[in-house]
Amino acid sequence: MKLAIQINEGPYTHEASVSALNYVKAAVAAGHEIFRVFFYHDGVNNGTRFTTPPQDDVNIANSWSQLAKDHKIDLVVCVAAAQRRGIVDEGEQKRNGKDGNNIADGFRISGLGQLIEAAIQSDRLITFGD
Amino acid sequence: MSTLHTVNKSPFEKNSLETCVRLAAKGSTVLMYEDGVYGAMKGTAVADTVKTALKTMQVCVMGPDLKARGIDAAKLLDGIKVVDYSDFVKLSVENDKVQAWL
Numbered sequence: 414m415k416l417a418i419q420i421n422e423g424p425y426t427h428e429a430s431v432s433a434l435n436y437v438k439a440a441v442a443a444g445h446e447i448f449r450v451f452f453y454h455d456g457v458n459n460g461t462r463f464t465t466p467p468q469d470d471v472n473i474a475n476s477w478s479q480l481a482k483d484h485k486i487d488l489v490v491c492v493a494a495a496q497r498r499g500i501v502d503e504g505e506q507k508r509n510g511k512d513g514n515n516i517a518d519g520f521r522i523s524g525l526g527q528l529i530e531a532a533i534q535s536d537r538l539i540t541f542g543d
Numbered sequence: 544m545s546t547l548h549t550v551n552k553s554p555f556e557k558n559s560l561e562t563c564v565r566l567a568a569k570g571s572t573v574l575m576y577e578d579g580v581y582g583a584m585k586g587t588a589v590a591d592t593v594k595t596a597l598k599t600m601q602v603c604v605m606g607p608d609l610k611a612r613g614i615d616a617a618k619l620l621d622g623i624k625v626v627d628y629s630d631f632v633k634l635s636v637e638n639d640k641v642q643a644w645l
Contacts, residue, residue: 414636421645428577428608429551435607439628445636537635540643541551 416440417535418450419528421542423458424473425466429542430459434476436539441484449487449531450477452520456542457500460490462517474517481519488520489527546571547638551645553578554589559644561589564596572634574626576605580612583623590620597622603634 418437422429437447452459464474481488490500496509502516516522532538548567554560560582563573573596575582582589583604596602597620606625609616616625626634635641 416635427551432551432577435628436631440632443629443632445632537641539549539635539641540645543645 414537415446415448415535417448417528417531417538419538419540419542420450420452420456420459421454421540423455424464426455427543430456430473431471433541434473434480436541437480437486441480441486447484447486448535449489449527451528451531452488452490452494453525453528454491454494454542455498457490457494457498460488460495460500460517460520460522461515463515477520478518486519489531490516490520490522491528492522492524495522544568544640545638546640546642547634548573549641549643550575550579550582551577551643554582554587561592563644564592564600567596567600569599572601572603572638574603574605574631574634576608576631580604580608580614583609583619584614585618585620593620593623603630605631 418433420429420433424430459474459477466472477488480486501511501514502522503514505522506514548563548571550560550563552559582593603624603626606627
């Protein structure tokens with residue numbers, strides 16, 4: 414079955430990012446396809462490679478990047494939410510004249526249409542967060 | 544038409560559990576996870592609400608989230624099913640829709 418995931422909460426806020434990671438891992442293990450993970454609102458904070466949690470702590474951004482790499486999962490960050498919170502890729506860096514970018518491996522910045530498309534194309538949309 | 548309802552906040556922080564069980568149709572499944580697992584305990588202010596829901600709905604609670612909070616299965620209301628993340632995936636596939644009560 415095709416599953417789409419929406420995450421509305423940042424990492425290290427409550428528990429949503431970790432719950433979503435657990436869910437995606439379980440879904441992949443059961444043979445389901447993750448059509449897309451869409452990061453919305455504070456959820457976009459999952460997509461910065463500049464997070465440096467203590468070494469004995471879960472690195473949530475790295476966990477997403479690894480998962481995307483291992484299972485070719487499309488991780489999409491909402492552009493409007495990202496601009497507000499300083500999540501920047503190369504394209505956005507140029508477009509907005511910023512002095513750097515911080516998008517993590519496996520993530521891409523795109524529009525809300527990607528969430529709508531994921532909801533239409535997938536059999537289920539599962540939402541995590543506040 | 545069946546729906547899986549997910550509740551991830553404590554019933555003592557938000558009223559999403561009460562709203563969920565009030566509006567969910569008979570035959571639905573309600574899954575409490577994250578801080579939502581506090582709603583599955585015996586003797587709380589929402590225990591009667593959950594007991595009423597149990598008459599017409601399946602109520603599940605996330606086992607790993609109970610364990611993380613030190614809640615023993617003996618403290619749960621009778622009839623609540625303890626599940627894990629693979630069960631969460633199964634529930635979302637078995638039901639037609641997944642409604643998150645945030």
